[in-house]
Amino acid sequence: DQQVKQNSPSLSVQEGRISILNCDYTNSMFDYFLWYKKYPAEGPTFLISISSIKDKNEDGRFTVFLNKSAKHLSLHIVPSQPGDSAVYFCAATRGDFGNEKLTFGTGTRLTIIP
C-alpha cells in the first residue's frame, strides 16, 4: 500500500515558467516531509523539507506547500531552468525521536523545455 503517492509520472514545463509537482499521503501520523531530486545515473539529493507546523517553506526558487487537511504537498519551482530536469521524489516521515524511516513516493520526471 503506497502511503506516499505521486500520481503524475511525468511533467513538461517551458523554461522560465512555474513547475508544480504534487504529492499526496495517506498516513495521518506523518509530520515531516521532504523533496529529493535525482539525475540519471546518480543518487537522489536532498532539496527542501517542511514540518507540519508550517504550511510553506521557501529556499530560493523552490517552495514547498503543505495542506494538512487535504494530506497534500506540492513543490513549486520558479522560474524553471533546464538544469531542473530530473526525477523528483516526495518523502514523508513521523519526525519523532527514534524513528528514522523515510517513506518515498514513486517519483515525477520533470522535463524543462528550452
Next chain:
Amino acid sequence: DAGVIQSPRHEVTEMGQEVTLRCKPISGHDYLFWYRQTMMRGLELLIYFNNNVPIDDSGMPEDRFSAKMPNASFSTLKIQPSEPRDSAVYFCASSFRDRVYEQYFGPGTRLTVT
C-alpha cells in the same frame, strides 16, 4: 570530500547466484540506509543501521536478503540466491544523527538477474 561510494555500479548475474553489494558511507555519519528502487514501488527502505547496529530490517523482502555493517566505514547487502524479481537499482545512503532525514545517497548499483 568523497560522497557515499557504492560498488559495483552494475551487476549482471544469473538466477541462483549470490550477489554482494558494497557501500562506504560518508565519514562521520551515524546512520546508513539501504534502499531499492523499482518503477512500480519507487524507493523502498530495506534496512538501516545506527552506529553499525541494525535498527530496522522490516523492509527486507525475504530471508534471501541480508545486510551487515562490520565497521563505521563499510556495509554490504547480500542476496542469496538471487532471482529475476530482485532486478532493481540499490542505493546506499548515510546521514548525521541530528539531520537524519537529509540523507546523502550513493550513485546506486544497477542489478540485473537473468
